[in-house]
Amino acid sequence: MEVVIGLILLLFLTFGTGYYFRRNIYREVDRLERWKIDIMNKSIMDEFSKVKELKMTGQTEEFFEKWRKEWDDIITSQLPEVEELLFDAEEFADKYRFKKSKNTLLHIESILKETESQIDRIIKEINDLVTSEEKNSEESEEVKKLFKSLKKVLITQSHTFGAAQQKLESILYECSEGLKRFELETEAGNHLLARDIIIEQKEALAELKEKMEFIPKYLTDCQSILPQQIQELRNGYEEMLEQGYVLSHIDMEKEISSMNQSLDNLKSQLIDGELDGVHQGLEEINEMVEALYDLLEKEVYASHFVKSEIGSYGEKLNQLMDEKNETHEETAVVKQSYTLSDAEIENMRKIEKKIQQLQKQYDQMCIQLEESHVAHSVIKDELEEFNRQLEETRKQHEEFRQMLYTLRKDELEARDKIVELKRAMMDIRRSIQKSNVPGLPIRILDKMEVAQQSLVNVNHKISDVPLNMSAVHEQLNDAVSVIESLKSETEEMIEQVYLVEKVIQYGNRYRRQYQTLAQQLQEAEELFRNYEYGRSLEQAASAIEKVEPGAIERIQAIIEEEMKLKS
Known part of the structure; x- marks a missing residue:
């Protein structure tokens, strides 16, 4: 199944x-x-x-x-x-x-x-x-119309085409034959072949039209305008030679010969009915003419520049030499009073050597200008470089002179600072006396001795002959540091003495009530008599704060009010 x-x-x-x-x-x-x-x-x-x-x-x-x-x-x-x-x-x-x-x-x-x-x-x-x-x-109607138009121009304006007319007529004849072939092929039913022919003739006539538009202009440039410009250029060149300009760096004959050869080649092209490269060739010749004119104008400008500026540059050089001589004498004087570093002395030698080189360079340019065998444009470039170096050397010389001036200025400022530090030491002693301080801690006494010695050291250094300002500044900076630190610590000590006296006086109200407080205040007084004012203040303040919290702030407020009233 x-x-x-x-x-x-x-x-x-x-x-x-x-x-x-x-x-x-x-x-x-x-x-x-x-x-x-x-x-x-x-x-x-x-x-x-x-x-x-x-x-x-x-x-x-x-x-x-x-x-x-x-x-x-x-x-x-x-x-x-x-x-x-x-x-x-x-x-x-x-x-x-x-x-x-x-x-x-x-x-x-x-x-x-x-x-x-x-x-x-x-x-x-x-x-x-x-x-x-x-x-x-x-299109055949358009082409035939263009053909008739160009033929009419060739006949009526034949003089504008010069030797190129024959070639243009030959091209026009070829177009005429082409139009005849077009008619025959059209009549024979060969429309595609006729199409190729009419397109070919249309392009040929368009090209011919372009040639007929530009050839007259280009021929004018080749046969008239540019040759005239070249001749004017040659005349200007020869005229400048007669005026004494040195133009040996401009190979004018070679350039003119090259341009004339180019013009001949371009004319041959135009006569053959060719435009390719003609416009560019004419532009290149035009640019070369302008470039040569620029060289001649540059030489004229250079000559004017050299003649007008060389004298002023010479004056600037003479001025710098005079200043150099003054600086040389000033340096000799400064060296009797101050110590100059080897680098500073070497810098001055380099400046003097550079000025001598500039003098030789300037003399050489003057000789070249008198002998007239070097182009002024070359001398102009040398003169501009000379001026640049002259300005640079002048700046270096000015910096050296400023350094000499700064030495004397630094000495005066250092002496003023020493006087200021001596005054500060007197102020410190005066403030200690006015404050009725029982005595001075050892550290304050030691620092006062160090401060006094620093003043002695800087006085010795500033009295050295020749004076070494670097060493003076070093000693002076040490003295400033020590005395400023001494002043700060002295002011702090005086404030502590005043405050501890107020605190102990304030605490006396509690001596009978608090035995411990009385004992601590006694210890604070003992420290005060041993000139340990900081520890004395801590001991007294701690004792009172335990009995009356905030008492120290209230005491300080009272003191501030008193100070305001005094001021």
Whole structure:
């Protein structure tokens, strides 16, 4: 029973698969059939009718016959073959030869693609032929009109073209022959060939028009304007030579010869009717003329500059030399009173040596100017460099002189500072005396001794001959540091003495009530008598704060009020 059911299922499966493949093949056959019908309905006959309206000779007749044969082959051979193959594909499908049917359908599709492409090509070629005839008719009128216009210009303005007229007439004659060939090919029905000819003549006449527009101008530049400019350049050059200018660095004859040769080459090109590179060549010659003029003008300007400035630069050099001599003498005087470093002395030597070199350089330029064998532009460059070095040396010299002035200024400032420090020491002693301090702690006494010794040291240094300001500054800085520190500590000590006295006085009101407080105040007084004012203040303040918290702040407030009243 199971075997029977399996066979039935297999049978249904086989039938279903076959039905599915056949249905797909029938659908593909229907699609290809519609495609074939669309190809048959192509409006190629309408395109053929356009060709028949043309004169059926030459290329037109030849192409028409070719296209008609191709269409006949499509109708009588290719499409009937497709019809038969479609029938075969259906028949193969009915016999379950699906692979054979599919291959047949693929072959049919390739035939239809090729056929459709062939028909499209024929239609395009027909359109090209028809439109060529139409375009030829339109453009030939434009070309003929341009031809007549250019011919008229050649006749009426022949003098503007000079020797190039013959070449231009030759080009125009070739265009005339080309137009004749165009008419013949058109008459013979060779519209595509005629199309190529008319395009060629249109381009040739456009090029001829360009040549006729530019050749007269370029010939004028080559034969008149530029030669005249070159001659004026030569005249200016020779005139400057007569005036004594040194122009050996300008090879004028070589440059003029080169420009004239270039002009001859450009004229030959124009006579041959060629424009390529002519514009650029003329621009290069023009630029060379301007460049040579610039060189001559530069020489004139340089000559004016040298003649007008060399004297003033000489005066600046002489002034610097005078100042150098004064500085030399001043340096000798300063060295008797001050110690100059090796670097400072070497710097002065370099400045003096540089000034000597500048003097030699200036003398050499004056000789060159008198002998007139060096171009003024060269001397001008040398003179500008000379002035740059002169200014740089003058600046260095001024910095050296400023250094000498600074030495004396530093000495005066140092002496003023010493006086100020001595006054500060007197103020410290005076403030100690006024404050009625019982005595001074050892550290204050030691620092006062150190401060006093620092003043002695700096006095010794500033009395040395020659004076070494670096050593003076070193000793002076030490003295300033020590005395400022002494002043700070002294002021702090005086404040402590005053405050501890007030605190002990304030605490005396509690001596009878608090035995411990009385004992601590006694210890604070003992420290005070031993000049240990800081520890005395701590002891007294701690004792009172235990009895009356905030008392120290109130005491300080009272003292501040007293100070305000005094001030």
